Structure formats: C-alpha cells, structure tokens
Amino acid sequence: MTxxxxxxxxxxxxxxxxxxxxxxxYVAAFGVSRIVLPGPLEILRATQANWPxxxxxxxxxxxxxxxxxxxxxxxxxxxxVCVANSRxxxxxxxxxxxxxxxxPKVAVAPIILVWFGLGLQSKLVxxxxxxxxxxxxxxxxxLRATPTGLLELARSLRASPLQIFLKVQFPAALPFIxxxxxxxxxxxxxxxxxxxxxxxLNGLGNLLLxxxxxxxxPLAWAALVWLSLLGIVLFAAVVVAERLTMPWSxxxxxxxx
Amino acid sequence: MTAFGHFKDVHQSFAxxxxxxxxxxxxxxxxxxxxxxxxxxxxxxxxKTTFLxxxxxxxxxxxxxxxxxxxxxxxxxxxxxxxxQQANLMPWRTVLNNVLFPMEILRRRDARAVARAKELLxxxxxxxxxxxxxAELSGGMQQRVALCRALVHRPKLLLMDEPFGALDELTRMExxxxxxxxxxxxxxxxxFVTHSIAEAVYISDVVVVFSKRPAVVADxxxxxxxxxxxxxxxxxxxxxxxxxxxGRALGITR
Numbered sequence: 001m002t003x004x005x006x007x008x009x010x011x012x013x014x015x016x017x018x019x020x021x022x023x024x025x026y027v028a029a030f031g032v033s034r035i036v037l038p039g040p041l042e043i044l045r046a047t048q049a050n051w052p053x054x055x056x057x058x059x060x061x062x063x064x065x066x067x068x069x070x071x072x073x074x075x076x077x078x079x080x081v082c083v084a085n086s087r088x089x090x091x092x093x094x095x096x097x098x099x100x101x102x103x104p105k106v107a108v109a110p111i112i113l114v115w116f117g118l119g120l121q122s123k124l125v126x127x128x129x130x131x132x133x134x135x136x137x138x139x140x141x142x143l144r145a146t147p148t149g150l151l152e153l154a155r156s157l158r159a160s161p162l163q164i165f166l167k168v169q170f171p172a173a174l175p176f177i178x179x180x181x182x183x184x185x186x187x188x189x190x191x192x193x194x195x196x197x198x199x200x201l202n203g204l205g206n207l208l209l210x211x212x213x214x215x216x217x218p219l220a221w222a223a224l225v226w227l228s229l230l231g232i233v234l235f236a237a238v239v240v241a242e243r244l245t246m247p248w249s250x251x252x253x254x255x256x257x
Numbered sequence: 258m259t260a261f262g263h264f265k266d267v268h269q270s271f272a273x274x275x276x277x278x279x280x281x282x283x284x285x286x287x288x289x290x291x292x293x294x295x296x297x298x299x300x301x302x303x304x305k306t307t308f309l310x311x312x313x314x315x316x317x318x319x320x321x322x323x324x325x326x327x328x329x330x331x332x333x334x335x336x337x338x339x340x341x342q343q344a345n346l347m348p349w350r351t352v353l354n355n356v357l358f359p360m361e362i363l364r365r366r367d368a369r370a371v372a373r374a375k376e377l378l379x380x381x382x383x384x385x386x387x388x389x390x391x392a393e394l395s396g397g398m399q400q401r402v403a404l405c406r407a408l409v410h411r412p413k414l415l416l417m418d419e420p421f422g423a424l425d426e427l428t429r430m431e432x433x434x435x436x437x438x439x440x441x442x443x444x445x446x447x448x449f450v451t452h453s454i455a456e457a458v459y460i461s462d463v464v465v466v467f468s469k470r471p472a473v474v475a476d477x478x479x480x481x482x483x484x485x486x487x488x489x490x491x492x493x494x495x496x497x498x499x500x501x502x503x504g505r506a507l508g509i510t511r
Contacts, residue, residue, distance in 0.1 A: 149345035156313055156333045157362040167361065171349045248349050248390040 038218040043225060046218035053207065054226055061203040062230060064120060064192035068127020069185050069234070075128075076135030076184075077177065081165075083136065084143035101133045105191060109198040123195035123203070130191035131184035135177070142176025143169050175249065178242040185238050189231045204230070259324065261446055262289030262312070262414070267321035269307055270471075281307045283471035285321075289463075291413075294440060294447040296457040298503060299467030299475075305450045306418055308472070312448060313339055313416050325414055335363055338407030338445075340420040344399035346391040346406075352378065353387040356405045363410060370409065377405040380442065381435060397428035401435070408443060415440075417449045421456070430488065433460050437486060454507070458499045459486060466506035476506030 020040045027039035082089045116122035154164045196205030211219035269282040281304040297305040310316040314333040323330045360370040381401040421429045457464045461480045468475040504510035
C-alpha cells in the first residue's frame with residue numbers, strides 16, 4: 001500500500017469524522033431536541049439497541065435493490081444493443097424510453113403496488129424501473145462510441161457482425177456500461193425505498209417511516225444511515241466487479257467517479 | 258502477365274449536396290511489382306489515404322481498375338495487412354492478444370499462430386512485453402505492436418497509412434529501419450503513405466508522387482539506393498538528389 005493509496009482512504013474518513021464531530025458538538029451545545037435532530041451518539045445508541053431489527057429489515061431492501069438492478073442490467077443491456085445497432089429499433093424504442101423515464105416513479109409506485117402487491121415484487125419492479133434508464137442510455141452510448149479505427153480494422157479482416165460485436169463493440173463499451181451500472185445501483189436502492197414508502201410490510205424504508213411516525217427520530221436516522229451504507233456497499237460491489245472485469249484500466253482511473 | 262499490384266485510371270469523387278462533386282483523385286495509374294515497397298508521397302489532403310483505402314477495399318473507386326494479385330479489389334481481403342496512423346490497439350487486450358486479433362477473426366488462432374506472434378514481437382524488439390497492456394507502452398512501442406498485428410496472418414500486401422506520422426523524429430527513424438528489416442525478412446509487398454520526403458526516399462524502392470487534389474501521379478521515382486540502408490545514406494549525394502527530385506514533383510523546389 002503506497003502513501004497515495006493511504007491518502008485516498010484516509011481523507012474521505014477524515015471528512016466524515018469532521019462532520020460527525022461538528023454535528024455532535026452542535027447538538028450538545030444548543031440542546032437540540034432528539035426528535036428534531038438526534039446527535040451521532042444518539043443514533044449510535046439507537047443502532048445498538050435496535051441491531052436485530054435493523055439487520056432483519058436490511059435484508060428485504062437489499063434483495064429488492066439487487067434484484068431490481070440485476071433485472072435492469074439483464075434487460076437493459078440487450079435493449080441497448082438493439083437500440084445501438086438498429087436504426088428502426090432506435091427510432092421506435094428511444095422515444096418510449098424517454099417517455100417512461102420522464103414519468104415520475106413516485107407517481108407510478110401506487111399503481112405498481114396495485115399490480116404487484118405489498119411484497120417484494122412491487123419494490124423490485126420500481127427499483128428496476130429507475131435503474132433501467134441509465135443502463136440503457138450508457139450502454140447504447142458506449143456501443144455507438146466504438147473507435148472507428150477499431151471498426152475499420154475489423155472490417156479490413158472481414159469480421160462478421162457477431163465477431164465485431166463480441167470482440168470489438170462490447171469490450172469497448174464496458175467502461176460506459178459500468179458507469180451506467182454505478183448510477184443504476186444507487187438508484188435501485190432509492191427505487192426500493194420509494195416502493196416501501198408507498199406500501200410495504202418490511203424493509204428499511206418501512207422501518208424509517210414507522211419510526212418517524214412514532215417520533216422515534218434516533219431510530220429513523222439509524223435506518224437512514226443503514227440505507228446509505230447499503231447504497232455505498234452496492235456501489236463498491238459494482239466498482240469491484242468493474243476492476244475484475246477490466247483489469248487493463250489502471251487503478252488510477254478508479255476514483256469513485 | 259500484369260504486376261502484383263495494378264492500378265489503372267483510378268478516379269474517385271465524392272458527391273456533395275448543392276455543389277459540384279469533390280474530385281479527390283483525378284487519375285492514378287502505376288504498377289507495383291511483387292516484393293517491392295512503394296510510397297505514396299503527397300501533400301496533406303491530396304487523396305493518397307483515399308487511394309490506400311481503395312486498395313484496401315475499405316472504399317470503392319468511382320472508376321478505374323484496382324487489381325491485386327490478378328484479382329479486382331471490391332472488398333477487404335484477408336491477404337492484406339493494414340497499419341493505420343493510430344496504432345488502434347484494443348486497450349482490453351494484452352500485447353500478444355492484440356497481435357493475435359486477425360488470427361481470431363480468421364479463426365486460425367492456434368499454437369502456430371501464437372508462436373508466429375511471439376516471433377514477430379521478438380523481431381520488433383518487444384519480447385517480454387507479451388502480457389503488457391497497450392496503456393503501458395509508448396507510442397512507438399504501440400505502433401510496433403500494430404505492425405506485428407498487420408503481419409501475423411502473413412499478408413501478401415502490407416498497407417501502411419502514415420504509420421509513423423504521430424511519432425517523434427528519432428522513433429520515426431528507428432521504425433523506418435525496423436520496417437526495412439522486417440520487409441527483408443518477410444518479403445511482403447508494401448504500399449506506404451507518407452508526406453515526408455526523407456521518409457519516402459529512405460524506405461522505398463519507388464516513390465509515387467501525388468499532386469495536389471485532384472490527384473494525379475506527378476512523378477514516379479525509382480529509388481536506386483542499395484540495401485541494406487542505414488542512417489548514413491541520408492547524407493549521400495544520391496539521396497539528396499532523389500529528395501530534390503521529389504521536392505520538384507511536389508512543387509516545393511525548382
């Protein structure tokens with residue numbers, strides 16, 4: 001581990017620590033009510049006291065986000081391939097995609113709940129809907145941005161369309177696909193929480209809402225922190241997958257961008 | 258019996274909306290015997306790259322005959338190897354896998370192909386870099402990899418489009434020697450596009466000088482310098498005389 005690596009790990013932690021300290025001092029110095037804004041220590045105590053509940057409620061939210069994201073990837077990438085390679089499909093599908101993207105997902109959520117019920121499925125669908133768009137757009141952009149020199153090289157060898165796709169276009173698009181996946185995975189968590197807010201029996205969003213309605217702000221904040229951690233962990237998982245899939249791009253390019 | 262490469266009355270024009278068509282190549286005719294290295298020398302934008310793309314089959318001529326090895330060129334042919342101005346390496350492939358790319362496309366990637374790729378890499382001084390990624394290489398090294406990639410499937414014709422244009426002067430001279438060396442070892446016929454007079458004279462058997470657009474053959478200069486050529490020859494009187502003749506054909510000296 002070089003000094004540079006150390007710095008990239010330490011500086012963000014210092015930033016977080018500074019905010020936590022100022023927050024705690026502010027709450028203590030001005031005697032802010034724990035209902036309005038609980039201090040970090042208060043939230044930590046609530047986390048400890050409600051550990052089993054938090055763990056239990058994390059699982060459904062985790063599943064909803066991950067499955068929604070996985071579905072968005074599984075459907076989004078093939079759709080992007082169609083959009084990028086066929087002018088007809090591009091003209092047919094793109095306006096539809098943009099139309100669905102401009103519908104506010106919070107507004108659609110109640111309808112989806114009617115269709116899919118209060119369980120996992122409805123949250124999965126909402127997470128899928130919000131994660132789908134960035135995957136399609138970034139993948140299609142990446143596929144279209146294949147360097148012309150590489151396409152020309154493949155053409156000069158009379159490569160088949162399938163060969164061009166598998167050996168040139170797709171690998172060239174990977175950085176774009178992962179950029180889309182990074183955005184999509186954090187959006188998937190948001191989608192899952194939207195679904196839980198509108199109607200659910202469990203999950204961190206449900207816990208947050210319940211705690212809030214009982215004015216148990218420390219627990220609500222604990223759930224909020226947990227949700228952010230879930231988002232960060234999923235984001236980091238995509239970054240790890242990116243590094244494993246693309247060992248050729250050096251670690252220097254892997255700031256959390 | 259016509260020559261290996263036979264180009265007769267090649268003409269290329271591009272349609273433009275609302276204007277007269279842009280004539281890139283007016284009329285190009287010359288023969289390229291097998292095993293020879295011909296350079297196409299001309300000012301930028303004169304259509305020499307267009308001509309090379311026509312020979313490569315990446316573009317078809319408006320009219321005229323382009324015949325390689327007795328066959329009219331209508332589309333790319335696996336018997337050709339191409340080196341572009343940019344190395345065009347795939348960042349996700351190692352050096353060895355970049356060189357083997359044509360063999361994969363031609364479905365001939367086997368132990369012999371790998372051995373051939375390694376041999377070529379050794380020839381250009383890149384032994385030991387097989388597992389490196391392009392991002393770890395300098396521009397000159399990347400262009401060497403591109404040269405190996407163009408040669409790996411033993412093409413009969415090597416097409417080079419200003420391959421050393423993006424390199425610094427010293428690397429460029431090194432690459433010219435390397436090309437002469439490789440060519441002596443492989444016996445490939447080479448068509449080489451450049452806008453450097455010195456480069457054209459140094460590496461060629463024959464320099465085909467293109468005029469300004471619309472291009473015609475302004476001069477056809479046989480280069481009678483002996484092989485193997487080394488840097489000293491750049492200062493010889495014959496060398497300078499050839500440079501002078503090319504300069505006259507280009508209209509920059511009298």
